[in-house]
Amino acid sequence: MHAFINSDKIDLKENETILEAARRSGHYIPTLCELADIDHTPGTCRVCLVEIRCEGQEEPRIVTACNTPILEGMEILTRTRRVREMQRLQVELLLADHDQECATCIRHGSCEVQDVAQFVGLQHSRYYDPANAKREVDSTAPGFARDMGKCIRCYRCVKICREGQGVDALVMAGRGKNAGVGVRTGLTQGSSECVSCGQCVLVCPTGALGEKDETETVVDYLYDPDVVTVFQFAPAIRVGFGEEFGLPAGTNVEGQVISAIRALGADIVLDTNFAADIVIMEEGTELLKAYGEGKRQLFTSCCPAWINFAEKHYPEILPHLSSTRSPQQCFGSIAKTYLPEKMDIDPAKVRVVSIMPCIAKKDEAGRAMYKKDGVRDVDVVLTIREFARLLRREGIDLKSLEPSTFDNPYMGGYSGAGAIFATTGGVMEAAVRTMYYAVNGEELEGIEVTALRGFEGVRSAVVDLGGDIGEVKLALCHGLKGVRAVVEDVLAGRSDFDFIEVMACPGGCVDGGGHLRSKKAYLPHALKRRETLYEIDKQSNYRQSHNNPMVQKLYDDYLGRPYSEKSHELLHTHYIA
Numbered sequence: 001m002h003a004f005i006n007s008d009k010i011d012l013k014e015n016e017t018i019l020e021a022a023r024r025s026g027h028y029i030p031t032l033c034e035l036a037d038i039d040h041t042p043g044t045c046r047v048c049l050v051e052i053r054c055e056g057q058e059e060p061r062i063v064t065a066c067n068t069p070i071l072e073g074m075e076i077l078t079r080t081r082r083v084r085e086m087q088r089l090q091v092e093l094l095l096a097d098h099d100q101e102c103a104t105c106i107r108h109g110s111c112e113v114q115d116v117a118q119f120v121g122l123q124h125s126r127y128y129d130p131a132n133a134k135r136e137v138d139s140t141a142p143g144f145a146r147d148m149g150k151c152i153r154c155y156r157c158v159k160i161c162r163e164g165q166g167v168d169a170l171v172m173a174g175r176g177k178n179a180g181v182g183v184r185t186g187l188t189q190g191s192s193e194c195v196s197c198g199q200c201v202l203v204c205p206t207g208a209l210g211e212k213d214e215t216e217t218v219v220d221y222l223y224d225p226d227v228v229t230v231f232q233f234a235p236a237i238r239v240g241f242g243e244e245f246g247l248p249a250g251t252n253v254e255g256q257v258i259s260a261i262r263a264l265g266a267d268i269v270l271d272t273n274f275a276a277d278i279v280i281m282e283e284g285t286e287l288l289k290a291y292g293e294g295k296r297q298l299f300t301s302c303c304p305a306w307i308n309f310a311e312k313h314y315p316e317i318l319p320h321l322s323s324t325r326s327p328q329q330c331f332g333s334i335a336k337t338y339l340p341e342k343m344d345i346d347p348a349k350v351r352v353v354s355i356m357p358c359i360a361k362k363d364e365a366g367r368a369m370y371k372k373d374g375v376r377d378v379d380v381v382l383t384i385r386e387f388a389r390l391l392r393r394e395g396i397d398l399k400s401l402e403p404s405t406f407d408n409p410y411m412g413g414y415s416g417a418g419a420i421f422a423t424t425g426g427v428m429e430a431a432v433r434t435m436y437y438a439v440n441g442e443e444l445e446g447i448e449v450t451a452l453r454g455f456e457g458v459r460s461a462v463v464d465l466g467g468d469i470g471e472v473k474l475a476l477c478h479g480l481k482g483v484r485a486v487v488e489d490v491l492a493g494r495s496d497f498d499f500i501e502v503m504a505c506p507g508g509c510v511d512g513g514g515h516l517r518s519k520k521a522y523l524p525h526a527l528k529r530r531e532t533l534y535e536i537d538k539q540s541n542y543r544q545s546h547n548n549p550m551v552q553k554l555y556d557d558y559l560g561r562p563y564s565e566k567s568h569e570l571l572h573t574h575y576i577a
């Protein structure tokens with residue numbers, strides 16, 4: 001069984017389309033809507049045109065390769081003049097109502113439409129009418145923006161939100177030239193079911209979906225002599241930013257990120273990993289206390305898209321959420337109290353800037369409970385994409401920078417436990433290491449709790465914490481789809497889990513919705529990034545949060561002990577249904 005693509009003989013596989021066979025055999029056919037990683041072939045862009053001739057057929061026919069099966073004896077031509085002209089016309093029509101302010105687009109230089117326009121040789125867009133390209137821009141969500149003038153109606157976002165995340169906020173909306181993506185009638189993006197997880201952004205081929213750009217605020221801070229800028233970057237940044245340098249996925253670029261932030265002119269460069277260690281001290285204590293009081297089924301609360309999901313979809317579950325703030329927010333409050341005291345800085349001058357692989361962290365930082373006298377603990381959050389943009393704005397070439405290290409004696413050090421927060425199961429593993437010590441006064445043997453590692457959307461494990469606590473049943477959820485059943489079981493009294501970790505993005509923060517985008521692929525780097533996190537843990541001088549000397553100093557000098565009154569004021573919160 002075989003067919004021919006551009007005269008190459010191809011052995012056929014069952015139920016393959018022309019596009020799949022062409023890819024398998026190295027023949028490029030442009031597409032804009034199809035995305036194999038999420039099993040999405042809507043056939044809406046009409047760009048994957050090819051000529052085919054079947055046995056017994058005189059004239060070749062033009063078909064779309066993505067949804068035409070490849071058949072025995074079929075001859076397929078992908079680069080005839082007719083094909084090239086028709087593909088070019090198709091892209092030209094697609095651009096007729098596509099906002100063409102490419103120079104100012106967040107996707108400039110990494111846009112799939114630009115790539116395909118180049119491939120088909122389009123040099124001028126005859127039918128472009130700016131009036132038609134003026135479609136809805138919805139910026140009602142705190143950190144997320146949807147610009148329909150740039151939508152090409154591929155509907156990848158609808159698919160990932162509905163079937164990947166199980167949130168179902170986005171719908172196919174409008175008719176005729178107003179057809180595109182929207183939210184349900186009467187809602188805005190902000191009031192819709194959307195939880196700002198950003199997974200739709202990772203599959204969008206254009207600049208239609210993204211974060212609200214806040215690089216301008218950061219530039220203001222950097223050039224204001226009265227401001228002391230304190231930067232933090234999340235555990236996942238160091239394993240997800242190497243691609244910006246052209247390095248292999250998963251390369252640890254912590255040192256280059258520190259140098260780049262310093263090159264921007266930051267006053268103090270610190271690490272969210274340090275705050276992850278504080279979270280473990282607080283959350284571990286909170287959990288053990290809860291168990292002691294016979295309370296079970298606590299959920300982690302450090303993922304802000306999960307908090308959004310709980311508030312919007314299951315407000316009754318909020319009393320089950322840990323009161324410990326996320327590392328980002330613990331960092332913010334410590335950086336505006338303890339750090340200025342130690343360094344003799346006026347706290348009113350401090351501006352905290354976070355670099356996160358996440359859009360929902362913008363929502364989190366803006367919450368009323370994380371403000372004191374109207375001043376935010378974390379002043380601005382940049383996604384890793386904005387960080388890349390900021391470096392370009394400031395003319396900083398990452399490749400030319402030598403790596404450097406943290407040099408702050410108060411908040412720059414972290415344990416291996418803090419480092420693994422960014423992968424699914426990491427928060428739980430870090431918590432288990434410290435809770436075991438708190439219960440038994442000795443370290444857990446077999447520190448890598450492999451039972452908690454894995455990739456299934458919902459996993460469970462039983463861990464013996466020893467002492468009065470004994471065995472606890474833990475659940476690890478990543479990606480929101482599987483979370484619904486876990487939450488519903490808890491609410492219905494059917495669950496026997498003691499502690500449940502939820503990360504809204506599949507894989508955890510290593511594949512957060514604020515990461516660099518990969519063209520024509522969904523989450524291609526998860527495993528590599530995760531392996532590097534585990535390697536960082538292995539190489540760490542100390543691997544438990546309670547052994548981090550800077551955390552010990554913070555408690556000795558300032559907080560007293562975990563779960564103290566001061567800790568409550570600075571490191572805990574509560575969610576209101």
Ligand code: HC0
Binds near residue numbers: 272327358
């Ligand atoms: Fe995460 Fe976090 S691990 S949410 O995924 O807990 O964004 O990387 O910064 O805050 O530490 C994101 C990543 C963080 C926080 C940490 C947690």
Ligand code: SF4
Binds near residue numbers: 144
């Ligand atoms: Fe859906 Fe997440 Fe995109 Fe919101 S950000 S529309 S929840 S995929």
